[in-house]
Amino acid sequence: MFVFILRRVLISIPVLIGSTILVFIIGKLLGDPLQDLRLRNPPVPAATIRAEEHRLWLDRPLPEQYLLWLKGLVLHGNFGPSVNPTDSIGGELGSHMWVTMRLVLAAVFIALVLAVVTGVLSAVRQYSPFDYTTTFFGFLFFSMPIFWFAALLKAGGIWYNQHVNPATFFTIGDRSVDAQLPNHAWWTTTSDIIGHLVLPTIALGLAGYASWTRFTRASLLEVLDSDYVRLARAKGLSSRRVLVKHALRNALIPLTTVTALDIAALFGGAIITESVFQWRGMGALFQQSLIQYDVYLLMAWLLVTATIVIVFNLVADLLYGVLDPRIRHA
Amino acid sequence: MPEPTATTTATSGTTTSGTTTTGTGPALAPGSPPPSGQLTRPVEREFTIKERSQLRQATRRFLRHRAAVVSLGVLIAMALFAFVGPLVWTHDYRFLNGPSNAKPNIHYPMGTDNLGHDVMAQVMRGTQQSIKVALLIAVLATVAGSIWGVVAGFLRGWVDSGLMRLADLILTIPGLALAAAIARSQARHASSGWWIIGIILGSLSAPYVARVVRGMVLSLREREYIEASRALGATNGRIMSRHLIPNAFAVVIVNATLLVAAGILGETALSFFGFGIQAPDTSLGLLVSAGQGAVFTRPWLFYFPGLFIIVFALSVNFVGDGLRDALDPQQTRQRR
Numbered sequence: 001m002f003v004f005i006l007r008r009v010l011i012s013i014p015v016l017i018g019s020t021i022l023v024f025i026i027g028k029l030l031g032d033p034l035q036d037l038r039l040r041n042p043p044v045p046a047a048t049i050r051a052e053e054h055r056l057w058l059d060r061p062l063p064e065q066y067l068l069w070l071k072g073l074v075l076h077g078n079f080g081p082s083v084n085p086t087d088s089i090g091g092e093l094g095s096h097m098w099v100t101m102r103l104v105l106a107a108v109f110i111a112l113v114l115a116v117v118t119g120v121l122s123a124v125r126q127y128s129p130f131d132y133t134t135t136f137f138g139f140l141f142f143s144m145p146i147f148w149f150a151a152l153l154k155a156g157g158i159w160y161n162q163h164v165n166p167a168t169f170f171t172i173g174d175r176s177v178d179a180q181l182p183n184h185a186w187w188t189t190t191s192d193i194i195g196h197l198v199l200p201t202i203a204l205g206l207a208g209y210a211s212w213t214r215f216t217r218a219s220l221l222e223v224l225d226s227d228y229v230r231l232a233r234a235k236g237l238s239s240r241r242v243l244v245k246h247a248l249r250n251a252l253i254p255l256t257t258v259t260a261l262d263i264a265a266l267f268g269g270a271i272i273t274e275s276v277f278q279w280r281g282m283g284a285l286f287q288q289s290l291i292q293y294d295v296y297l298l299m300a301w302l303l304v305t306a307t308i309v310i311v312f313n314l315v316a317d318l319l320y321g322v323l324d325p326r327i328r329h330a
Numbered sequence: 331m332p333e334p335t336a337t338t339t340a341t342s343g344t345t346t347s348g349t350t351t352t353g354t355g356p357a358l359a360p361g362s363p364p365p366s367g368q369l370t371r372p373v374e375r376e377f378t379i380k381e382r383s384q385l386r387q388a389t390r391r392f393l394r395h396r397a398a399v400v401s402l403g404v405l406i407a408m409a410l411f412a413f414v415g416p417l418v419w420t421h422d423y424r425f426l427n428g429p430s431n432a433k434p435n436i437h438y439p440m441g442t443d444n445l446g447h448d449v450m451a452q453v454m455r456g457t458q459q460s461i462k463v464a465l466l467i468a469v470l471a472t473v474a475g476s477i478w479g480v481v482a483g484f485l486r487g488w489v490d491s492g493l494m495r496l497a498d499l500i501l502t503i504p505g506l507a508l509a510a511a512i513a514r515s516q517a518r519h520a521s522s523g524w525w526i527i528g529i530i531l532g533s534l535s536a537p538y539v540a541r542v543v544r545g546m547v548l549s550l551r552e553r554e555y556i557e558a559s560r561a562l563g564a565t566n567g568r569i570m571s572r573h574l575i576p577n578a579f580a581v582v583i584v585n586a587t588l589l590v591a592a593g594i595l596g597e598t599a600l601s602f603f604g605f606g607i608q609a610p611d612t613s614l615g616l617l618v619s620a621g622q623g624a625v626f627t628r629p630w631l632f633y634f635p636g637l638f639i640i641v642f643a644l645s646v647n648f649v650g651d652g653l654r655d656a657l658d659p660q661q662t663r664q665r666r
Binding site for chain 2: 010014015018022026029030032090113124134142143144145146147148151152155159226250261264265267268269271272275277288290298301302305306309310313
């Protein structure tokens, strides 16, 4: 088991190194971070521009820039200079990352639980009205643009607040401003954060739910059709026991991999959801990096999300090994 | 070599989901009720049934999937609306000559926005652009991804691992973020035409296709029927044309169809986010973005473009499902 874990961890190191190269290339492709400064009218003194170029390492060859960036990253945890001289990219990312992680984790958790429950039920009752209904809604949610649904939810929340019960839903931001809270006890802030999570989580979770519930259904149906399940039935086990003891475990193991592969897409969805609900998370930071051509902020952003995705994949890999001995001993 | 003739004898008694007739039985419709005329024929007659071409079998199976057939009709109607509509319709999506904020009426079936744009003309144009981008994404990703996957699967060795690690690498970064960054980098060089967005999203979807195709190439070359036909003395060319390509083709086509649905969702999301198709032109995503603040005050601005995206993506997904049934019956063993 230890060897298995070690091997998996070692495999992800080259992927991480590769992603630093890819991220650096994408960042450099974005454009010249000083183009706004150069075009400014009245013109900025040449000395100022040269100083900025020096600060942003633009006066060095590309490989040297990459090595400098990588050295700062590995040795000092420094993500490089931002276009805004007072901003620390690491600090910005750190504060924004947890906001987004909160949303992504909540969406994954809720979508996964619901997907497994409905997927199993519709597989067990194949071709029942319940099955047809969930299949249809699965298709529908799968085809629904996340931004449209998020905007609809937000508008619905606002309407409900105005017409039925004021201040039921939080529709803007990831949390209330401190001054709006009656006190600063931990339960007040926690419930405030959870309240702000409700609508965005539904919006983001929907797409994941749709594909996972279809996967669960298909996977369970395939297992239920297999010989060992037929044998288990033939030797007289109750269908409940067959399902819980034999079928479910084998059917659900591949779901860990599927979920991990979808994490990157969920981050993409989180950017959109955050922009609809005006959160100050990774999405806002990403938009800022593109608009200001803040190259190192973009690199840091892409690298952090890539790392999170790699870590999720690693965890899924390890979990797969724990759940399925054939993988572990292969 | 003739098509493998079905030797099925509808005895699905023991199975739980009631389906054992998998296979590509050309004579028997899998899952048709047992007491039909065909099934009660003497078994010897089965082998004398005229061979049906693969295409005709596929068409038959596709036509049986009712949702897919209806969806195909919807898609054709939408394409006519998007491509022929602007030629016929009296208003232009760029003109501001309507009343502002008119509710849907006989002159403006989808209403107008605050500047006096006719929303129906905008939705026509938006649907047209979104369909073009989605198709470009699907074609580009399928062609590039298939080559990528076939090269990796055939050559194996270090080429394979190099190419597949590259695919893994690209897939670790959210596609939407990558696409937005690249689209932004192009914004200063060229006017962001629809085809740039299509090329960006298509290239970023290619690794998905490459993974699928590589896996297929690796598994197909080990299949027993390939081995069997090689043992029968078939040449490489015959194996490729009779077995490898038809079998791979089905999955690739189904995948390409589903990519069209994913493509329109990607394009509209990118345009909604502000880094896709840009303002003088329009796309369904841009229209939703413009209408998102007016869900209750001027709902026509928000619902029409949104519904067009949903109906389009849903129809494409149903057609993809139908194509899967038609071309690749083994994948849908659980269906009837």
